[in-house]
Amino acid sequence: MQHPKHRAAVVGTGGIAHRHAQSLAALGDRAELVAVAELDPDRAAAFAAQYGVPAVYGTAEALLAAEELDLVHLCTPPKTHAPLAIAAMRAGVPVLVEKPTALSLAEMDELAAVQEATGTPVLTVFQHRYGAAAVRLRRLLEAGVLGRPLVAVCETLWYRDDDYFAVPWRGTWDAEGGGPTMGHGIHQYDLLLSVLGPWTEVRAAAGRLSRPTDTEDVSMALARFANGALATVVNSVVSPREVSRLRFDFEHATVEVEHLYGYTDADWRFTPAPGHERLADMWIPDDAAPASGHVLQIRSILDALDSASEGDATEPGVSLAEARRTLEFAAATYASAFRGRPVAAGEITGDDPFARGMDGGAVPWAPTRKAVTA
Incomplete structure (x- = not known):
């Protein structure tokens, strides 16, 4: 079955964000990077220009309010992972978080509670x-x-x-x-x-x-x-x-x-x-x-999202429980x-x-x- 391209966004444009953008480009038949959120407007503009991203936002909250997304990639410093992941889940958008998922087990349990309440998964980058x-x-x-x-x-x-x-x-x-x-x-x-x-x-x-x-x-x-x-x-x-x-x-x-x-x-x-x-x-x-890397994990996530749209209960990885x-x-x-x-x-x-x-x-x-x- 032919599936429409998944609409993805990146939050944060530090070094690891480029790996995500490049991976999405490599999966161009499966996904498109439609938006980016970054506090630094100059860095946001440069990132958007480099990867042809059509929409730029100053905050993750603005991005989530404005865009219809299938997956959001969190590439921000670790302290922000849990609150931003919660915001994405409450917006109904599956979220892929760079490691570590959170700074504590207490934050992980808070993420689990929101995931259960919203039915929206939070996943962690463990590409190896x-x-x-x-x-x-x-x-x-x-x-x-x-x-x-x-x-x-x-x-x-x-x-x-x-x-x-x-x-x-x-x-x-x-x-x-x-x-x-x-x-x-x-x-x-x-x-x-x-x-x-x-x-x-x-x-x-x-x-x-x-x-x-x-x-x-x-x-x-x-x-x-x-x-x-x-x-x-x-x-x-x-x-x-x-x-x-x-x-x-x-x-x-x-x-x-x-x-x-x-x-x-x-x-x-x-x-x-x-x-x-x-x-x-x-x-x-x-x-x-190919070498172990983000492309392989993101492709697996997209496969799971496509399967879910067909009624298959395949769980995308790496799940919150595993993380x-x-x-x-x-x-x-x-x-x-x-x-x-x-x-x-x-x-x-x-x-x-x-x-x-x-x-x-x-x-x-x-x-x-x-x-x-x-």
Whole structure:
């Protein structure tokens, strides 16, 4: 069935907004970018001119009031994600939010309440789930051919210099929500969680070792999963040789990837265990597969929206429930690191300070460098 083009809008025109605009352009037979909202009029005009956007608004509220939309992309600083997502849902527009979806589990639960009341979904950008190799890995695991997952390693070892944190909202708890645990490594360990499933316990450490931030610049976690697997998760912005790495050791094979900001099939390696060499025939790389990125996830969302229009109940990804599990892993990492004890899944609830903010009011290092109120 031929579907009309989906009308999309972008809110915020920072660096990541260009990735969204370019992805929508790549899906030009499926979607069109019809409007943009940005507080800075000069930046809004430049963005609109670059991508041929016909309508420009000074605020998200004005955009939502004026436009008939099928999807709105939130590309604003993290502190604004929850309130803007709520505004979009109340306007009846599905919303795709850059990570992190919100700054706390309490905000995630508020989003869930509005989603239930409006029936309008809020989705999170976790594009690495959609690369061909990750899809293949989950399919083989679900088929049982790899055996039980046993050990995993997840590393986001990146480098951000002091100038990077000169942007006022970066490196602050109140505006960014956290350091590399929230803003950098979250893509890698979200992919880890999408493969290994529910986690049950986290033991962690975190530190501000080098950067001029309020938040941590390094965190390390040891996680236990419901299926018995154990995993280490390292997030850093002080590592000069940058790499993003995931390794999964199953009973019958090791599957690993090393990349930086997006992987192709060529970045993955499959090593069968002795006696299981035939499994290599089931790992067939697709040299033509695109790199993991926004295009793949947005295409999947549009597919789900089209299916819904035909009466299919296919849920677009990444759903709020899935995103909450990932954000809860971040909260547990901070809570364990700052409280000095293991944290169980489901433990951070209600009035727990770590449900209201990732710092939990318990950051052990020096007084804050700066505070952002806007």
